[in-house]
Amino acid sequence: MIPIDGLAVLTAAEMRSAEQAAMIGDVTEASLMDRAGAAIAQAVARLAAGREVLVLCGPGNNGGDGYIAAAELKRRGLAVRVAASEAPRSDDARRVAAFWPDAVESLERAEPAPVLVDAIFGTGLSRSPSAVVEHALARLTDAAWLRIAVDLPTGIATDTGKVLGKTPRFDVTLALGAVKPSHVLQPAASLMGQVRLLDIGVPTKSSARILARPILPQPDATSHKYNRGMVAIVAGSMSGASELAALATLRAGAGYVLHLASGDVSASAAPHAIVRRNYTADALNEDRIGAVVIGPGLGRNDDASDRLEAALASGRPLVIDGDALRLVAVETLAAHDGRKILTPHGGEFTHLFGEVTDDKLSATRRAAQQSGGVVVHKGADTVIAAPDGRAILCPEASPWLSTAGTGDVLAGAIGAMLAAGLEPLAAAEAGVWLHAQAARACGKAFIADDLADALSAVRG
Numbered sequence: 001m002i003p004i005d006g007l008a009v010l011t012a013a014e015m016r017s018a019e020q021a022a023m024i025g026d027v028t029e030a031s032l033m034d035r036a037g038a039a040i041a042q043a044v045a046r047l048a049a050g051r052e053v054l055v056l057c058g059p060g061n062n063g064g065d066g067y068i069a070a071a072e073l074k075r076r077g078l079a080v081r082v083a084a085s086e087a088p089r090s091d092d093a094r095r096v097a098a099f100w101p102d103a104v105e106s107l108e109r110a111e112p113a114p115v116l117v118d119a120i121f122g123t124g125l126s127r128s129p130s131a132v133v134e135h136a137l138a139r140l141t142d143a144a145w146l147r148i149a150v151d152l153p154t155g156i157a158t159d160t161g162k163v164l165g166k167t168p169r170f171d172v173t174l175a176l177g178a179v180k181p182s183h184v185l186q187p188a189a190s191l192m193g194q195v196r197l198l199d200i201g202v203p204t205k206s207s208a209r210i211l212a213r214p215i216l217p218q219p220d221a222t223s224h225k226y227n228r229g230m231v232a233i234v235a236g237s238m239s240g241a242s243e244l245a246a247l248a249t250l251r252a253g254a255g256y257v258l259h260l261a262s263g264d265v266s267a268s269a270a271p272h273a274i275v276r277r278n279y280t281a282d283a284l285n286e287d288r289i290g291a292v293v294i295g296p297g298l299g300r301n302d303d304a305s306d307r308l309e310a311a312l313a314s315g316r317p318l319v320i321d322g323d324a325l326r327l328v329a330v331e332t333l334a335a336h337d338g339r340k341i342l343t344p345h346g347g348e349f350t351h352l353f354g355e356v357t358d359d360k361l362s363a364t365r366r367a368a369q370q371s372g373g374v375v376v377h378k379g380a381d382t383v384i385a386a387p388d389g390r391a392i393l394c395p396e397a398s399p400w401l402s403t404a405g406t407g408d409v410l411a412g413a414i415g416a417m418l419a420a421g422l423e424p425l426a427a428a429e430a431g432v433w434l435h436a437q438a439a440r441a442c443g444k445a446f447i448a449d450d451l452a453d454a455l456s457a458v459r460g
């Protein structure tokens with residue numbers, strides 16, 4: 001049972017190709033299923049800790065995995081029963097169903113057991129499960145002490161994060177061979193409990209992977225405030241948001257943070273480490289600026305548009321967030337050839353790139369390609385994509401992030417990483433990782449100011 005951080009993410013079709021590629025010499029589909037069954041049995045035996053197990057088997061290869069796992073668990077001396085929704089239909093499933101030595105119970109009449117293993121449908125689900133299957137699954141999971149899904153919980157579309165019917169909540173999901181998009185995309189991911197990979201020896205190359213602990217830039221004896229990363233935050237009509245971004249930029253490790261605002265630019269405002277100056281378009285021409293963050297609290301008036309135009313013309317690497325994403329056009333972004341990271345939440349994404357009609361991973365990749373920037377499509381299932389198709393899927397950090405200002409903190413953290421010299425995709429990943437770690441460290445009911453402060457402690 002391998003934690004999924006940094007692992008490759010494969011769609012159902014990519015998984016099928018990977019399985020084909022793995023089938024050389026004496027490796028066959030049947031032997032992959034044997035490996036999957038053995039790995040599931042080992043994991044379930046550890047988790048069940050001696051309790052009775054009920055394995056629910058479907059008609060395809062997911063069910064096949066269930067029959068092999070059940071037979072192996074019985075061989076290990078556990079109390080195991082098998083219930084099936086219908087007879088096996090695939091050749092492999094028929095072959096392995098014969099390994100199960102006892103009677104197969106009917107799904108509708110099966111009595112619950114403390115450990116429930118769902119091997120009804122996996123990546124081959126093509127439509128909503130029937131009401132009979134859904135009802136039995138709900139009844140048996142409700143009564144179980146531990147709920148384990150094989151590959152995916154029954155009822156989940158592999159690539160989109162969609163829940164096709166009524167899928168109950170699981171405690172553990174054992175991804176077979178590779179992580180699939182729905183292990184991270186919402187709403188499916190929130191039904192899966194802990195997701196762990198079972199390695200069955202299938203090579204898994206992909207341009208998409210799960211968020212991983214980044215290698216963060218560290219100061220050394222040659223460091224000074226400018227080469228640690230100088231970040232300019234372009235403020236606007238709501239200075240609270242840009243102040244939060246500035247604080248987060250410092251707390252994420254930038255050497256010099258410049259807050260450019262209009263009106264009363266009070267040098268006595270805390271934190272005093274933020275350098276406050278009056279905004280002028282010239283201010284962005286300072287060579288030492290390694291990143292400009294524009295959008296938090298910018299507003300949407302003419303002044304805001306002028307500032308955005310100046311930022312785009314400055315030639316500095318950009319983090320474009322919040323209001324700036326409402327003011328800019330995709331064509332303008334595409335025509336801009338500098339480095340840039342866009343950080344839209346769902347509403348801003350739809351405004352810029354249109355409604356997501358397929359899935360968040362594909363839509364974010366398209367947006368990155370269209371805009372020529374790295375796109376951080378935020379939410380409980382943040383997806384980061386680069387124009388070249390590389391993508392990073394981020395498991396939910398904390399639902400307590402759903403509070404005003406946390407996006408401003410993220411923009412600041414990413415700005416710090418960009419100014420420290422990371423390339424845009426790496427800077428976006430590092431910022432999202434720091435933000436997630438800070439959210440976990442903050443616990444419950446934190447506010448965005450706490451989150452910004454927590455960045456220093458989790459930075460490592």
Ligand SMILES: NC(=O)C1=CN([C@@H]2O[C@H](COP(=O)(O)OP(=O)(O)OC[C@H]3O[C@@H](n4cnc5c(N)ncnc54)[C@H](OP(=O)(O)O)[C@@H]3O)[C@@H](O)[C@H]2O)[C@@H](O)CC1
Nearest residue numbers: 032033060061062121122123124125126127128129151177
């Ligand atoms: N990844 C790997 O390397 C390995 C993967 N393995 C395992 O294989 C799994 C994928 O197997 P799979 O393709 O047979 O799909 P699976 O999910 O069992 O269901 C397909 C069956 O259900 C049917 N069906 C579909 N929807 C339905 C519905 N709503 N209601 C009723 N029926 C429905 C569908 O028939 P249909 O009617 O759609 O033609 C078909 O008969 C994968 O998740 C993993 O567990 C390992 O064993 C080996 C290595």
Ligand SMILES: Nc1ncnc2c1ncn2[C@@H]1O[C@H](COP(=O)(O)OP(=O)(O)O)[C@@H](O)[C@H]1O
Nearest residue numbers: 345378379380398399401402404405406407408
């Ligand atoms: N339910 C949730 N679970 C996990 N993360 C969330 C959730 N809701 C929001 N977030 C995260 O919190 C941040 C909110 O950003 P945003 O919507 O721009 O807020 P604001 O504009 O108020 O700063 C993003 O990083 C987003 O990924």
Ligand SMILES: [K+]
Nearest residue numbers: 118121150152
């Ligand atoms: K399943």
